[in-house]
Amino acid sequence: MSGAETPAETPAENPAENPAEKPAGNRWLVETGGTRGPAYAEHFRKLAASGADLDGEARFVASLLRSPARVLEAGCGTGRVAVSLAQLGHTLTGVDLDASMLTEARRDALRVGADVRWLQADLIELPQVLPCEQFDLVVAAGNVLVYLTPGTEAAVVAAMAGALAPGGLLVSGFVLDRHVSSADYDRWCEQAGLLAAQRFSTWDRAPADAGGEPDTYAVRVHRR
Numbered sequence: 407m408s409g410a411e412t413p414a415e416t417p418a419e420n421p422a423e424n425p426a427e428k429p430a431g432n433r434w435l436v437e438t439g440g441t442r443g444p445a446y447a448e449h450f451r452k453l454a455a456s457g458a459d460l461d462g463e464a465r466f467v468a469s470l471l472r473s474p475a476r477v478l479e480a481g482c483g484t485g486r487v488a489v490s491l492a493q494l495g496h497t498l499t500g501v502d503l504d505a506s507m508l509t510e511a512r513r514d515a516l517r518v519g520a521d522v523r524w525l526q527a528d529l530i531e532l533p534q535v536l537p538c539e540q541f542d543l544v545v546a547a548g549n550v551l552v553y554l555t556p557g558t559e560a561a562v563v564a565a566m567a568g569a570l571a572p573g574g575l576l577v578s579g580f581v582l583d584r585h586v587s588s589a590d591y592d593r594w595c596e597q598a599g600l601l602a603a604q605r606f607s608t609w610d611r612a613p614a615d616a617g618g619e620p621d622t623y624a625v626r627v628h629r630r
Contacts, residue, residue: 432503432528434553443506447484447514462609463547463579464490470575470627471496475542480529480566481550485511485522492520499523499541501532530558532565540571547609551580551591559586560594567598570630576600579609579625588614588624600628 434440454460464487467477475496479488482500484507492498492515500522502508508524515522527535529550544566554562566576576595580586592602604627605614614621 432553432555434504437553438504440504441506443484443504443508443510446507447510450484450486460486461490463487463545464494466609466611466625467491467543467545467577468494468496470577471543476540476571478536478541478544478566478569480532480544480546481548481553482511482524483507483548485514485524487545487547488522489515489518489520492522493518499525499536499539501525501527501529501535503528529554529562530565532569536569539569541569541574542571543575543577544569545577547577547579549580551578551586552584559590560597563591563594564598567595567600567628567630572630574630575603576628576630577626579623581623582621588621588626591624591626595626595628600630603627603629 450460467487468491471477473495477488477491477496477498479485479491479498479500482488482502483504485500488498488500488511498521500508500511502511502524503526505526508526511522512524514520515524525535546566551559563576570576578591580591582588595602606612606625607614607616607621607623609625614624
């Protein structure tokens with residue numbers, strides 16, 4: 407998508423959290439049941455058929471890369487970004503906790519002939535599932551940061567940072583109307599040893615904090 411939000415990784419029904427009843431497990435699985443893959447894939451097939459621009463995140467990431475690059479999509483969902491980048495010649499790995507989303511990702515990659523390695527894992531487990539690999543860029547698009555297991559956010563950012571090669575980039579996009587603020591995310595990146603590089607409010611590079619109404623979405627680039 408070229409705008410602020412990525413519906414593919416936002417549940418169709420998104421009830422406000424009750425602060426007294428925090429999810430006991432991964433927020434995405436608690437809210438979706440881990441069964442939304444087919445519905446999300448169909449939703450995006452319809453959007454594509456309507457002529458909607460679905461490649462904003464992939465274009466943004468591609469503009470930061472020299473080909474061929476090693477890219478990890480963290481929280482890849484149905485694989486839109488990973489598949490698009492693989493078709494541009496980059497070497498892609500996609501990791502997601504939701505098996506139903508990965509089933510759709512594998513199916514779509516096979517359909518278009520995109521070579522992507524898909525792994526099912528919690529992002530906090532990246533050091534275990536990818537112990538010896540380093541990537542030129544790690545991207546967490548589609549509100550990944552707001553759907554992690556409560557209390558693991560800083561550790562997941564550290565795990566993504568640890569998967570970067572020296573000089574590699576961490577790119578994240580997330581809504582700002584939930585429990586993760588831009589300041590929270592910047593602090594976690596700093597704690598992980600990353601340096602802030604670019605700040606936007608959409609994948610189309612609209613400036614962040616440009617005045618007027620508060621930003622509703624954050625796109626951040628940090629460098630190792």
